[in-house]
Amino acid sequence: MSDDASTPAAERIPNKGKLAKDLNEVIRYTLWSVFKLKDTLPEDRAGYADEVQELFDQLAAKDVTIRGTYDLSGLRADADLMIWWHAETADQLQEAYNLFRRTKLGRALEPVWSNMALHRPAEFNRSHIPAFLADETPRNYISVYPFVRSYDWYLLPDEDRRRMLADHGKMARGYPDVRANTVASFSLGDYEWILAFEA
Numbered sequence: 001m002s003d004d005a006s007t008p009a010a011e012r013i014p015n016k017g018k019l020a021k022d023l024n025e026v027i028r029y030t031l032w033s034v035f036k037l038k039d040t041l042p043e044d045r046a047g048y049a050d051e052v053q054e055l056f057d058q059l060a061a062k063d064v065t066i067r068g069t070y071d072l073s074g075l076r077a078d079a080d081l082m083i084w085w086h087a088e089t090a091d092q093l094q095e096a097y098n099l100f101r102r103t104k105l106g107r108a109l110e111p112v113w114s115n116m117a118l119h120r121p122a123e124f125n126r127s128h129i130p131a132f133l134a135d136e137t138p139r140n141y142i143s144v145y146p147f148v149r150s151y152d153w154y155l156l157p158d159e160d161r162r163r164m165l166a167d168h169g170k171m172a173r174g175y176p177d178v179r180a181n182t183v184a185s186f187s188l189g190d191y192e193w194i195l196a197f198e199a
Contacts, residue, residue: 019134020127023119028133030086030183031093031116032144032194033100034072034079035109048105055099063088064096068138079112084142084196086132090116115146117183117194123165131179131198139179139198146191175199 041048056066067084083100087093093116100106122128132138153161172178181196 020129023129023133024121024126026133027118028086028088029090029093029116029118030067030084030130030132030181030194031097031114032082032084032196033097033111034082034113035106036078036112037080038108038110041108048103051103052100052105055103059085059096059099062092064092065132067132068142070142081109082142082144084132084144090118115185115189115191115194116187117185120184122182123161128169128180128182130181130183132181132196136179139177141199142196143199144194144196146185146189147193147195148191149193 059066064085064087067086070082070084072079072082085093085096087096097114101109101111119130119133156164172180177199179198181198183194183196185191185194
């Protein structure tokens with residue numbers, strides 16, 4: 001869960017078309033990092049949170065944004081914490097990740113899963129901008145999942161793919177408070193896309 005205590009309704013974005021055009025020119029990398037505790041934290045946790053907050057403040061000054069931190073302990077048996085961060089370069093995210101791992105809390109955690117992705121314009125709807133890139137308010141809850149399209153998808157005519165994606169998007173209209181973040185995965189991961197839905 002993120003630190004934000006309220007979940008805002010869908011935000012109306014003035015000049016959305018112009019904003020989408022400008023944001024589609026932006027390269028922004030994003031990283032989800034999942035960790036599990038190696039062992040129970042000590043009773044005296046003085047300094048753990050302060051050290052992490054100090055690091056997050058230093059990262060913010062370098063344009064590394066912490067979109068949210070999430071407690072996964074009741075949701076997965078193999079994970080306790082997820083950090084969602086984004087930055088202008090993959091190198092910045094790598095550095096942030098390694099700096100976090102050097103904190104007291106980071107040393108008490110073991111990596112479970114990480115995946116990096118980046119924004120690129122949507123295939124058929126260039127106005128579909130990830131909420132994080134549009135600087136929308138982070139939400140309290142998130143569902144993150146990797147996505148891979150079948151080979152058959154790419155054999156379909158463009159018009160069929162466009163129609164199917166439009167139909168898929170229309171299904172979400174009844175849930176304006178759920179904000180989508182669809183980004184292209186790359187490098188060593190097995191995925192094409194990472195989807196993160198915030199509510």
